[in-house]
Amino acid sequence: MVKAAAVVIVVVGALGYYVWDYNTSPTGGKAKSEASASAAAEEAKTHDPEVGDCVKVADPQGEPLPTVVDCNSPQAEYKMGEMLPGTQLECASQYDYGIQYHNSRGFDYTLCFTKV
Template sequence: MSTPPPQYPNQPYGQQQPPYGQPQQPYGQQPQPYGQQPQQPYGYPQQPQQPQPPQQPRGPQRPPGAALRMVKAAVVVIAIVGGLGYYVWDYNTSPTGGKAKAEASASAAAEEAKTHDPEVGDCVKVADPKGKPVPTVVDCGSPEAEYKMGEMLPGQGQECSAKYDYGIQYYSSRGFDYTLCFTKV
């Protein structure tokens, strides 16, 4: 023999009360039939019942040791940049390179030009006097001194007068031609 389910007092329409721990309908509402979503009580704003969006798939996982490789690559790049920076700094501050070398070279060239560009009263020795003569300024008291410069004649084709023992003519493509006249020391 079967017994009917127990009836609980204060239940509308003789319905069963859900077991403890289960969600209950608010007071005075009917349970929803199967397949329908529960309704909010009157007076409360309704919220849309939407399923949760699927989670985005993660990118491929890095293989173990990838961080170590990135650190090694960063160290190599920093070492190369540091080496280049040191080279540029050293080149520009060293007396044998960079600006210092260019300035020293220009200074040496200016000094060299002075030794081959005598002025009136300078004593010179002449290398290759019969071919392409190059006068070099020397001290008048030295045994190397051969001639003393007496005059510079501007213009092409100028000849030294008879009072001079030796003359060197210079021709320039820039149009500044001259003749240097020397007397023996």
């Protein structure tokens, strides 16, 4: 009986230490998952241009992916001029390029760009 109680105490203590370390350690699991989520959010921002941002476009004829870059950079290809709600809309003739997005959350839009 004493041995069983000792085993239970050791297991509960080890589990408690693991949970405490996971939540408080700067290199523990919680810190790593928060850092990973933060890095993913920052990466997503680089592919979500706003009006006035300059972008370079990967795979412009296939599945285009705009990446925000500095407007003075030699990588800058286009400058975003307008975001239209929906994908059935065409960019006005003043724009040189458009990208249509369909996302799973139901918010579809068209991005309109001019050449830099």
